[in-house]
Amino acid sequence: MAKKSLMYNHPKVYDLILKFLHGNSLKERYEIISREIGSNKKVIDVGCGTGKFAQFLDKTCEYNGIDLNEKFAEHAKNKGLNIKTGNLLDEKNYSQCDVTLICDVLHHVIPNDKKLIEICMNISKKTIICEPFTEDGFFNKCGGIFQNSRLFHNLLGEADGVNTFEDMKEWLAHDRDDVIMLLESYGAKRTIIVGGDIIGIIENNGIQQKSGNNKNVILQ
Numbered sequence: 001m002a003k004k005s006l007m008y009n010h011p012k013v014y015d016l017i018l019k020f021l022h023g024n025s026l027k028e029r030y031e032i033i034s035r036e037i038g039s040n041k042k043v044i045d046v047g048c049g050t051g052k053f054a055q056f057l058d059k060t061c062e063y064n065g066i067d068l069n070e071k072f073a074e075h076a077k078n079k080g081l082n083i084k085t086g087n088l089l090d091e092k093n094y095s096q097c098d099v100t101l102i103c104d105v106l107h108h109v110i111p112n113d114k115k116l117i118e119i120c121m122n123i124s125k126k127t128i129i130c131e132p133f134t135e136d137g138f139f140n141k142c143g144g145i146f147q148n149s150r151l152f153h154n155l156l157g158e159a160d161g162v163n164t165f166e167d168m169k170e171w172l173a174h175d176r177d178d179v180i181m182l183l184e185s186y187g188a189k190r191t192i193i194v195g196g197d198i199i200g201i202i203e204n205n206g207i208q209q210k211s212g213n214n215k216n217v218i219l220q
């Protein structure tokens with residue numbers, strides 16, 4: 001398995017860096033997602049990380065997370081959360097649910113992004129995706145130089161111990177319009193911009209739920 005960077009080795013450092021990078025929009029994005037989920041829903045947080053989102057979820061909902069990072073999973077379990085330590089690309093790790101949440105994860109699993117969405121559409125009525133886009137501007141361009149460096153990626157960046165630098169790098173070229181177009185190509189009918197992220201909502205009603213009509217959704 002590939003090496004993890006500092007933040008993927010330490011759940012508390014990960015949470016701090018996330019807060020630093022997103023500022024107030026972090027809370028805002030989780031609140032928007034929570035409103036989109038609503039109440040009394042069974043939710044699977046796919047690539048749940050430290051389980052940060054759970055604290056924003058309506059208390060009537062059932063929270064479940066999947067992640068391969070054992071330290072993150074342990075940290076989330078210690079908070080009393082229901083976490084499966086496993087690969088999110090393995091359908092066996094899922095059960096039927098109302099909502100699947102893919103937050104900050106698609107850019108990690110490229111080129112398996114469509115496969116992940118197909119799994120989620122097959123097992124849930126609604127899929128919510130939240131992904132970052134690359135912004136213009138001097139400071140963002142400077143940040144881009146770091147993100148494009150393999151050394152930075154491995155030591156302090158997004159090296160999650162699962163996916164490769166080469167695959168993840170592809171996402172850095174995506175600006176706001178590219179990410180919106182990508183989410184729409186996955187089937188999102190609505191997109192919401194919050195800070196440097198775009199949230200896309202895919203309603204799977206009537207076409208998914210393997211147990212019902214055994215139809216798998218295949219993205220082109």
Ligand SMILES: C[S@@+](CC[C@H](N)C(=O)[O-])C[C@H]1O[C@@H](n2cnc3c(N)ncnc32)[C@H](O)[C@@H]1O
Pocket residue numbers: 018046047048049050052053066067068069072086087088089102103104105108109160162163
């Ligand atoms: C940027 S973090 C996002 C965490 C969380 N969703 C959030 O919003 O903070 C990406 C997560 O995806 C997980 N991940 C990446 N590839 C995975 C895979 N194939 N199976 C399970 N987890 C994976 C990583 O371990 C990491 O915790």
